[in-house]
Amino acid sequence: MKRYWSLVREAVRGSDRDYTAGPVGSALVLLSVPMVLEMAMESLFAVVDVFFVSRVSADAVATIGVTESMLTIVYTVALGLGIGATAVVARRIGEKDDDGAAQAAAQAIALGLIISTVIGVAGWFNAERLLRLMGATPSMIESSLGYAQVMFAGNATVTLLFLNNAIFRGAGDPAIAMRVLGIGNAINMVVDPILIFGLGPFPELGVTGAAIATNTGRGIAVAIQFWTLASGKSRIHITRRHLELVPAVMWNVCRLSGSGFLQILIDTSSYIGLVRVIATFGSDALAGYTIAIRLVLFAIMPAWGLSNAAATMVGQALGAGKPDRAEQAVWTAAKYNAIVLGAVGALFVVFAPQIVAIFTADAAVAPNAVDCLRIVSAGFVFFAYGLVFTQSFNGAGDTWTPTWINLGCFWAWQIPLAWLLAIKLGMGPRGVYIAMTVAFSTLAVVSGIIFRKGWWKARTV
16 A cells, blocks of 8 residues: 555656556556546536536526537547547657657647637637527527637637647656646636626626636646646657648648547537437426536546556557557556446445535426436446547557447447437436446447457557
8 A cells, every 4th residue: 555655646746667667557557647637627627617607597507518519529629639649659759759759749739729720710700600509598698608709719728738738648747737737727716706706806707707717727727738848847848840840740640630530529529419409308407417417527537547548558568569568558447447437436326416416406407417417427337448448549549440439339329329218218318318328338348349359459650
């Protein structure tokens, strides 16, 4: 136990160990602890916003749910680019090619800036039209249009935050990513209530204030990331010569990120389909779903941390020519993930009413949130395994395999099942929640079978 806590302290401080050598378990702890904390803090942005906005109105919470479902395109860009950046950076670090890793990081950042600019302009001018398309009521649009516009306009902050942290993780510097998100969260938690409720000399901006606070926190965090990358304070040191666009390197990152983008798009955009089904049951059902899903994401984000640790170890181990070490890391991470996420899921099942009560006392909203939280969290153990397997494919540079898995599990299976159970069979919103749990289970089984075949070990990046 003393050795374990010593590893945890080293992980939080930041370690300069070589993750391609030494005990696999120790390397996973050193990588995963800051990654788990990082992901937990990223999910705090969403939970904090809902906590304060739920004091405004059910319409405000529902609007956040609708807007966030549309912003999945932004998160998809960020996560997709992150997949490509992590795979290439981790492989170069495993090969001891630090200059190549810095060059790949710079090309990925350039791609992120270009894409987020296009999304920001398009989203700002079309926010109202998009809200109507997603089924938002006139009252929701009237009170919360500003939230959607600000979140779209400031999408570069979340894109670059995710992308830069993916670069740090691929390099084996997860503690830096963790600290940056800690700063961003602290700023958001302070500014959120000030702008939402108009505390002190500040105007009361309502739900729009939540968007401004979130982008402010993330924006400052991104500025710190850039300073760290440029100052040589991390394993990745981007200098002026790395800023020149190199088509071959950019294409390599873009190739992996493109399939990664499609992979995450299939996954996250499936939530748009689910929201569209739930929206047919009214704003109370949608508000309950929004609260529960924020809590679910809060639980799943740390699981992403363990999965990202496995992906980093896979990339670096393959770069060092150690495929057996890569496979061992994946099975170890999957076991840890199932234990942690399974325990959280059990707590959600047992204490769902008490947890939901923190966010809403609305008698029409709370039962929907409780139902969603209990049913979806029942599939956490399966999701834990599936997430590690799919992220490990990504770490190896095999981004197409999880893309096809996601397409089958979330679009060809989850959405039709949700529609069938909720609408056709008359189960209401509960049918959607059951479909999500079934999809989690399917993901684990399919990805596990494919992982055991070992094709991913032969991928080159």
